[in-house]
Amino acid sequence: MTPISTIGIDIPIEWLAAHGFSARPIALHEGPTTRADAATGMKGLSPRGRRLLEPLLAAKSDDAPVLVTTADAEQIQVYAILRELARLGEATPPPCHLLDLIHLDRPSARTYNRARLDALGSWLDSLPRTIKTATSVEPDQRQTRAEHRVVVTGTRIESDSLRAALDAAGFAIVGDEPNAVDDASSDDLDTLAGPRLRTPPQLRDPDARAAHVADLLAESGAETVLHVTLDGDEAAPWTLAALKRRGLSVLTVAGSIDAPEAIVAQLVAPVSTPTAPATVARGPVTTARPAAAARSRKSLASLADFGRYQREWFAGIRARAAAGEPFAVVNANAPQEILRALDVPFVVNQWWASIVAAKQQSRRYLGLLKAHDLPTRAEPYSAQGLAALFDDDADLAPWGGLPHPDHLHAVASSDATAALFAEWGRAADITPFVYARTVDPRWALPIRWWDDLPERWDAVLEPARLDLLEAELAEVIAALETATGRRFDTARFAEVMDLVNEQEGYYRQTRDLIAQTVPAPIGIVDSMPATMVPQWHRGTVWARDAAKAFHDEVAGRVAAGEAAVPNERIRLMWVGRGLWSDMAWYQRWEESHGAVFVWSMYLALAADGYLRSTEGGQDPMRALAARFVTMGDELRLPGWAGPWHVHEAETHGVDAAVALSDADPFVLRALQAAGVPVLDLGIDNYSPDAADDGTIDVAMRAFLDGPAAERAARRSGERPA
Structure with missing residues (x-):
């Protein structure tokens, strides 16, 4: 079969084979990422993203074609950057294709995936078959001292350097939850279009991930869970609360794949003594009202009644919710017009976050998240509505506080959105609807x-x-x-x-x-x-x-x-x-x-x-x-x-x-x-x-x-x- 370079955990290998191609995953580049750094200005992509982009910028037009999936936001950026550099004449990549598969389990996603797989098949059929060998990931031949058997969760570990550093420190990965994918065992188009097939980790429900981790622990006999957050991954921290709810023994590490030794160094002290279910020390949540920020001067008369209108409107929202009407919270990029047409009272999540910020309550709300084992640095702006569920201080709650939602709507526009809204839905005891991006x-x-x-x-x-x-x-x-x-x-x-x-x-x-x-x-x-x-x-x-x-x-x-x-x-x-x-x-x-x-x-x-x-x-x-x-x-x-x-x-x-x-x-x-x-x-x-x-x-x-x-x-x- 003709090799094709691939990036993505949800690559449909069976579909490639049906069209005469074999997937060769592109390995993360090891060493300096000079091309990618120059292209992005060291901004907008994590070290992982730059390591994915680096070999693509080094590729030539007659190299193996490249297939990238939308399995995570970083891969979307990598493809978009390569496309933009080609448009600007700054790159001459081989033929590239972006495969956009939806992993939200609903019939419309299956229909969409079929269309995208059809388009992929047409693209594959248009490619020449005399192509250079693609760069592939070599089989893992490392030996480990296996002093500590761990099940990994959180961010996917794709870096050979980090795995080698863990091996050298005696950590044997005997269960790898983020890399767990289903085998289609078929090249049938309808099967391959299944939304649940090879679901990327950030789209999996946190409680389901924790249950899978618990199963892996039981099957492998591992001592503990190793929770990894790499390069500011905002999705991984949203799985910690679910792990703790199951009472699992958890070691947490965070850092950059550019510094694997620093990540492993975080494990040396904790593993020298028996581990227990991880807990977060909860200090008292401050209730002090912060000093008021300097007020801006507004000059337009047309804005004069905005504050009054907003307060009266929100008071009306609170009154309607208190009277038993359905109340919704929606992200700013989710369609709100259908709620308006149905006369369902709603608040935009990011509007609420702006009110929290304007009332100088940001630190207190982050403290409320921390007190419930939830992240404070993973999409904090979008998490303020969730934090409001825990705000029982009537004196400090902005504008009397956000009502308890009956409906939550968001678009899966970031890697953290699905898990954030899953935790929000769990805390509110409702099922959120997450639109596909x-x-x-x-x-x-x-x-x-x-x-x-x-x-x-x-x-x-x-x-x-x-x-x-x-x-x-x-x-x-x-x-x-x-x-x-x-x-x-x-x-x-x-x-x-x-x-x-x-x-x-x-x-x-x-x-x-x-x-x-x-x-x-x-x-x-x-x-x-x-x-x-x-x-x-x-x-x-x-x-x-x-x-x-x-x-x-x-x-x-x-x-x-x-x-x-x-x-x-x-x-x-x-x-x-x-x-x-x-x-x-x-x-x-x-x-x-x-x-x-x-x-x-x-x-x-x-x-x-x-x-x-x-x-x-x-x-x-x-x-x-x-x-x-x-x-x-x-x-x-x-x-x-x-x-x-x-x-x-x-x-x-x-x-x-x-x-x-x-x-x-x-x-x-x-x-x-x-x-x-x-x-x-x-x-x-x-x-x-x-x-x-x-x-x-x-x-x-x-x-x-x-x-x-x-x-x-x-x-x-x-x-x-």
Whole structure:
């Protein structure tokens, strides 16, 4: 058979064989990853991701073809990076294919998987059979002293160096839960399309994983469980609570595959004495109210009643939930319009997290998670709704606290999402619905998606992706109808979709006004809340009218020549999530440097990412699928995000960009290539300790005095007086 290089735990080896190919897994590169480091700027990929990318960047066009699956978020990034580098002429890879298999057990996933396997078969049949031998993983021939027999769980150990270091220290892996996969024993297409086949570890239920680990312990006679978290893996820590609930003896190690000896060194002291079921020391959870952060100044009258409206709305939500109405919590990238049409009260999880941050309750909520053996550094922003379940302090609970949810909805857009929501569902005693995340595998993408998707979404997006999300929406609607006794009204839903499109249309007009006006009429301290508060209420008359009032007031300021900063000297772009807990930080630089943040993803994505026309007979439900099927790609997926950010920087006359840690490295590369200086602050918007020592202020001041000011001076002659 012809060899093909593969990356992914869910590679359909039987399907490859049926088409005359044999899988040769690409081994993690050992040694420096100079090519990958240069491509990513040491950002956006973990050491594992760079070790996967390195051999692909060294490959030539006539090497063995490469098949990558979407088994984890890092592999998606690796493929997207390789595709983007090829588009930019910086790489000449062999033929590559991305196989997007869904592992959520429902009929729609099987249908989707069949379509993807069919496409894979066609691609395989198009390949030549005179191909160089692929790089393969050699059979494991190592010998071990077997002083300590362990069952491994957590992050998959793919590094030969780490396994060798464990062997040398006397740790024999006699059970390997993350690498456990099913054997299809068939090349039948329907069998291979089964969603449960070869499920990646992060998508497995934490309690089911813990049960499997317990079985492996019993079968192997191992002494203990070795729980591994590598390179900031945010999914692995969500399995620890389940292991502890079973009373298993657990050793935990964390670190980088680039430093295997440091990981093994963590095991030396614990194994010298008998182990017992692991516990977390629970210190008292602080109830002290933190000092208030400096308040930002907001200048728009249209925002004046937002706080009052939000409080009254949330009080109404709490009252409806207390009266027994069904209540839902949904992630921001999960479709909310169906809940709106059913009149099911809901809160967006990330809105709640922003309230927690604004009320300076972040540390306390992280303490609540820790007290329940749950991670505090694995997707902490998205875990605030879960933490709210444990908040019984009526005096400190933000806005009286989040009601107990009856429904939880999320998209499996990160490796941690499925396990996080499984733990949330367990704590709330409900079954969450996790929508599949699909990925566009095409080698050539619609680069100017911001021009194409609002009106031509049905011609630009793949039908298979829309079909899957439509089927999932139908499943959720049916479940909600059964649970609530309410009927889904298609006419009401069409009204909701029309209201959303009207709202986003006003945002698009407002974004364009800000882009075209110098000095800027407002900064992002105004534009961020003016966008995001109504976005949480998307599909309502209030939200549509709020967006219109925002637009009209900005247009009035432009007409009157009013500016956020009359002495504007530097125009800035903010890349990443907002610093919701310290909005005054943005205005500090207006006063000291005449520097105005004229752009953030919030208004820009509302303008370009949400509009999905339903005119001309376009189906509203399919339009809703089109709205959410790409959500997240626009901000952080190479090939999607970079060109858009450059377009936005150019249309806004941006002098420089400031980024947080969640910024896609290819966005930063694209901006720099376009001549826009970038300051990467390297902090997370939900890590309040990061800025406490004033380090980012020092960096910001130097950046504004240096590269930003220099480019602003060069561009000043290009601007209208």
